[in-house]
Structures are given as structure tokens and as C-alpha cells.
Amino acid sequence: MTFYIPQDTTALALGADSVASALQAAGIEPVRNGSRGMFWLEPLLEVATDTGRIGFGPVTANDIPGILDALEADASSHDLYLGPVEEIEYLANQQRLTFARAGQGDPLCLDNYQALNGFKGLSKALGMSGQQIVDQVKDSGLRGRGGAAFPAGIKWQTVLDTRGEQKYIVCNADEGDSGTFADRVLMEADPYQLIEGMVIAGLAVGATQGYIYLRSEYPVAHRLLNIAIERAVAANFLGDNIQGSGKTFHLEVRLGAGAYICGEETALLESLEGKRGMVRAKPPLPAIEGLFGKPTVVNNVLTLAAISSILEQGAAAYQNFGLGRSRGTLAIQLAGNIKRGGLIELAFGVTLREVVEDYGQGTHSGRPIRAIQVGGPLGAFMPESQWDTPMDYEAFAAIKAMIGHGGIVVFDDTADMAAQARFAMEFCVVESCGKCTPCRIGSVRGVEVIDRIVANENRDNNLILLHDLCDTMEFGSLCAMGGMTPYPVRSAIKYFPEDFLLKDAGQGYK
């Protein structure tokens, strides 16, 4: 029997290491796998038996002797027995493409990766021209998973078409939105998939150097990525003359330093260059003048990871998932006040209500859900009337909400939406790069004005002022930081006016 206990951040944060120690004390050396993303079951102990992989969770070190006894007799008699892991509904109902391998084995084991179809996409790509690879990505309909949802193939085409002796592939792993962790799970559970995607991107556009810009808040991912890169170099999947092809691609992880704004691609490039993470004006696009002024592909972790399966299975297979212009799968991250939080990979089109009620099973507190914030700190707070919106980029944009990176944060009925609106402005104060006035100063004034409204100080006029201020920030800021901070603020006022002591949303506010 083989035992698996994850080395994922959340599993570790819930005591996975002490479970591993308890197993070792019983003479068992567990495989430290990645997480399946069913975080309410972590630490999830899996056991490969003659009849398949069964699970127990959430386990503590104290449960180990009992589980070992049960395994000798009747495993299903144990209270924490979950049955075959892949038949757990939460997981079985998903459409796992990018996260197909997550949790199956040791994320750093190259043999395991290859046994599960790893590097098949790369070996196909090594036999193709750059244009052929770019065409595959275009045909797949893949759009950037970082938040802006720009078609990846078009970005790649621009970089391919731009002349330059040196080009770069930059992976944006500065996953700063609250409620998101899909990039982290991918990097911790299946780092070679990201590496493979980046090498393919390099082959496609003619780049020989890649950087993963990783946030410093992810120490576990940092450690695992560095080991994975070292092993990929040793096995010649990175470096010079990759697999005897004559092609070169070098990869390095660079650590951020706690600035949310560096998730914005131009600020990220500045930071990678060793500067303050100040947002650049566009144009020029990074695809034309990016890192160190050279043509650069900047893509999110999940975008680059998806590339390997697109190349392996073909563009059409990927295109078959989803609806409208949102193709493929979306990594939904269910977080906040939720009973069953975790990672849910599904084709686009599932509704928010299905995710929160069917997968999430309601709030952790057991109280009614009041508001849902989708897409991170710059996303709108959605009231119940909007929960039947299908999760697709265009459907969300139509109601002034955004899917962003797919994070869903659930709040119960104790949430104070005026306090949340104030926090949105406060966060912008802390994290603004300071380049443009509407964001840098507007956010400070925003906090003050919301304080006055809540204190019932000249409320009607201050509401008009806040509305004006939101307009100025939305239309006058260089990037989404200042430009979208008004979204959570306005939605809080519009849909939860009682928290601002308003009679109705229309009073003194358009």
C-alpha cells in the first residue's frame, strides 16, 4: 500500500506535516503529493490499495493509528473514510484538463509526470514551426487566465512577428487577488506542466529565456518550482539543445516583494528589471517592447499551463469546452465563508449559484449568503439577484462584474458592506503604485468620503462626491488598480444601500 499526504500550502497549514510524521513513526514513508484542491478535506490522506485509491479526511496525526487498524480490517468502517477519491462528487463532477494531474503523485517526480502524459505536448512542439504552434493556440480559443482574458494566440503572434535578437517569456505568478489560489495549486501540484508550457511558448515565438515572477507570499511554491527547474535542466527539458533538438530555453524564478500592483503586467516587467513596480503606459505593448525593451510574452500561470494539453490533445479538444467566446475550462476558486472551499475546474457556463450551493454547500458559518465577490479585490459584490449569471467573460462584463482570475469570495449576512467598500478604497491606498493621481489620491479621498457617508455627515452631497470620484478613478487611471477599485465600491452602494443608511439605492446616487 502506498500512502499519500499533500505538501500543498493549505494542507500544510492544516497540519499535513504532523500527519506525515505520524505515518513515519508507524514505519510508513508517505508520498508527498500535491493537493486535489478539495480543501475542506485537507489534510486528505490517500491510500493506494488493491482496489484503487481511497481517501480519509480531514485527518490529524491522532487519527493515524485508527486508520491503519481499519485498513487491516474494513477501511470503510472508519469515520473519516471517503471512499475512492476520484469518485468523490466534488471532484468527479469537474472537467479537469489543467488540473488533471494535480494530487495524483509527487509533483517533483519526472517519471510520474511523463507517465501521466507530461512532455508529450513539448515533443510535438519540437517538431513544429513557431507559426504552427501559434496557430494551434489561436485555434484553441485560449484566452489569458490572469483576468484580462486577452486571446493568447494573438499575443503570441505579435511577439512572433516582432523582430528581435532576444525575446522573453514571462510567467505572471503574482497571484495577489484575495480568494484565488489556482496558480499556487498548479505550481505546487504540477510544476512541470508550467515549465513545459513556457518552453513551448519559447519555441513558438523564438524566445530563449523565461522568468517566473512569483509572489513572495508563496514560500512552498518557491521551493518546489526551484527544485522542479533544477530537475528539468538535469533531464534536458530545459537548457541548451533541449532533447537534442538544437533549441534553447532557460528558466528562472524571480521573487516579488509584496506589491499587489506587480500582478499588473507592465508593473511586473518593471519589477523584473529591478525597478519600482510602476505601471507603464501602453502602447508600446509588452509584446513589442516588454522586458528590457524586448518583445515579451507575458501570460498567467494557468494560461501557460494550458498550452501543454492544447499541444498534446490538439486545439479542437480544448475548443470543445465552454461557450461563446469563452472556450476551454475555468479554474474556479471557492473561498471565504464557505463550507466546502476549494478548486473547481469546469467548462465555462456554470452559474455562480451552482458553484456556491452545489459545490460549496453554503457558508461555513451556516448563515445565509449575503454577497459574493468574484474576481478579486477589484471585482463587484454580487447580490442574490445576480447569482444565476453563467460564468463566462462576456456575461459577467454585461453586468459590470468580472470573472478575473476566477476567485469567488463568499460573505454571510453578518458582512458590513460599507466596511467592505471602505476596505476596497483602503486597499487601493496601500497598493497603488502612485503613478497616476486618480488612483493615488482618489483612493485616499475615497476612504474619507465613505467615512463621512457612514457617519451621516452631509450624506447626500458626499454620495454625489463619491460617485464623481469613482468616475474619475474609473476613467482617469492608467490601469485596473485605480480603474476598477470603484467596482466593489459602487456595487456595495447599489445593492446593499441599507449598510450605508440609505433608504434606497436611487437616493442621492445615480
Add this chain to the structure above:
Amino acid sequence: MNSTLEKTTGISGLVAKYKDLPGGLLPLLHAIQTEIGYLPDSAVPTIATGLNLSRAEVHGVISFYHDFKTHPVGRNTVQICRAEACQAMGSRRLEAHAKQTLGINYGETTADGNISLEPVYCLGNCACSPSIRINDDIYARVDTERFDDLMSGLLIEEGASK
């Protein structure tokens, strides 16, 4: 504690190591901070000369990023997540409790030099909030009671190492 001379030598060595790395300033600053615990003002001229930057540029980068500290910090850094998912699970209560029981505000260090308290905006552990980070370890579902347990753990470790 390192003497000033040792610090300067250490910094020069690191500058030499990183000066030719493209975009090497951030990796260098991280390396110095890992080595010394913070970025002393006295390091700025050495870094500037080594990387062919102005002192203002180096200072500008240090002051931009939340991670970089210009003063010594406690032996343990405790970060409390202030982001929305943790707020939805009561992190506002947790941060008030932390400030009160430790007797310090964000950006401050306890009088015994044991704990520095910092805010953090998301540790990527949002399905099991509230989250805190102690040095390089992240903890999930931290209520006030668990917070107190973790802090006493830091005091016991402190006692054991003396």
C-alpha cells in the same frame, strides 16, 4: 549580532554576486535581507556603486516594496492576512486581538524583540481562512484561541533556544 564591518563585507560579497544578473536589484535586496534581517541605510551606497545606480534609485526600490525593511525586525515575523476572504471569516476580529494581546501595531516589534507584526494581503490559503504566516509557515483557520497557542509556541521556542 554582526558587527558593522562584517555586515559591510557580507553586503559587498552579495553585490559582487548579483551585479551582473539582469534585473538583479530585487534578488540582491532579498539576499541581503535574508542574510542580515533588514536593509541597513549603510548598504545603499555599496549597492548603488556596485549596480551602477544612483542612491536615490536604490532607495526608491527599497521603499516601494512592502517586504523590504530598513530597520531590524523581531526574531519572528507574524503576518495576518487582511484580504477579503479572510475578512469574510473574521480576520478583523483576529487582527484586533493580535494587536491587543501582543501590545503592538502593524509594523512594530514586541519590546523583547521576539515578534514583529505585519499585515499581508493574501497568502493564497483562502478556502480555509483566516490565515496567518509565521516566518515561512502558513496556518489556516486561525481563530483567536489558535492564535494565542501559536504565539505561546513562539515564546516557548524562545525560552528553549536561550
